[in-house]
Amino acid sequence: MVTTGIVGSGLPIGVGLATSSDLRKDGRVTVVCFGDGASNIGAFHESLNLASLWKLPIVFVCQNNLYAESTAYAHGTTAEHIADRAAGYGMPGVTVNGNDPQESLDAFTAAVERARSGGGPTLVEAVTYRFMGHYFGDPGAYMDRGEYDKALEADPVPALRALLKERGLATEEQLLAMEGDIAAQVEGAVEFATESPYPGPEELRLDVYREEVPA
Structure with missing residues (x-):
């Protein structure tokens, strides 16, 4: 929230x-x-x-x-x-x-x-x-490098990817399409943020009070 x-x-x-x-x-x-x-x-x-x-x-x-x-x-x-x-x-x-x-x-x-x-x-x-x-x-x-390398070998993302395909829950094409869609959403969010104007002083009291309190 x-x-x-x-x-x-x-x-x-x-x-x-x-x-x-x-x-x-x-x-x-x-x-x-x-x-x-x-x-x-x-x-x-x-x-x-x-x-x-x-x-x-x-x-x-x-x-x-x-x-x-x-x-x-x-x-x-x-x-x-x-x-x-x-x-x-x-x-x-x-x-x-x-x-x-x-x-x-x-x-x-x-x-x-x-x-x-x-x-x-x-x-x-x-x-x-x-x-x-x-x-x-x-x-x-x-x-610890040994600990790090061991954890990297057990990276859960490739493991989940393989499991989804093994169980017939998703194809490689579907997963690639999902990744492309997610990447586009992230890029769009970054572009929106960088192109948006900085907030003005009127937002100082936004979400502070349940009802607006006159200064």
């Missing part, structure tokens, strides 16, 4: 959205994504505690790529799995191979159904790997 530059800030915002759905009884489930580094900040623990206390319809998804910016997981977190922390808040915690579409789908489906049926939140930890530095230009010298 929103974008912020603060690490882990989506967690309490997600709790707010889930609270709104709970009060409105609209049947919606909020899914909030964050990295393994964000699981070490206060907002993570506060959000899980409140969501469990109120049995909110929310799924917390930790995309654990094993690096918090440039810090390896083992150098900043003592828990073997982020999902293990769910027990402290009385909610299910599940660790899945985030590079396996079927395993991830099964976990997310169960978590969403639980949330929608009034069972409360779930913490899903999807373990994956980051194939580049934390920011543009980051050479990623802190990454």
Whole structure:
């Protein structure tokens, strides 16, 4: 719903959205994504505690790529799995191979159904790997090369591509057409952004108040 530059800030915002759905009884489930580094900040623990206390319809998804910016997981977190922390808040915690579409789908489906049926939140930890530095230009010298090469060999995109064709769910021509369409959408978005004028001062109060408040 929103974008912020603060690490882990989506967690309490997600709790707010889930609270709104709970009060409105609209049947919606909020899914909030964050990295393994964000699981070490206060907002993570506060959000899980409140969501469990109120049995909110929310799924917390930790995309654990094993690096918090440039810090390896083992150098900043003592828990073997982020999902293990769910027990402290009385909610299910599940660790899945985030590079396996079927395993991830099964976990997310169960978590969403639980949330929608009034069972409360779930913490899903999807373990994956980051194939580049934390920011543009980051050479990623802190990454273990052996670990990196092993992860690259298990790149989930080619594996999924092969699986789709093996199961007869898509042909190479269809996949190429999809890639072309996606590339065109991205290029169009970039062109729109670069050619659009900068926002004016009148947008300072946009989406700040529910109703416009005269200055």
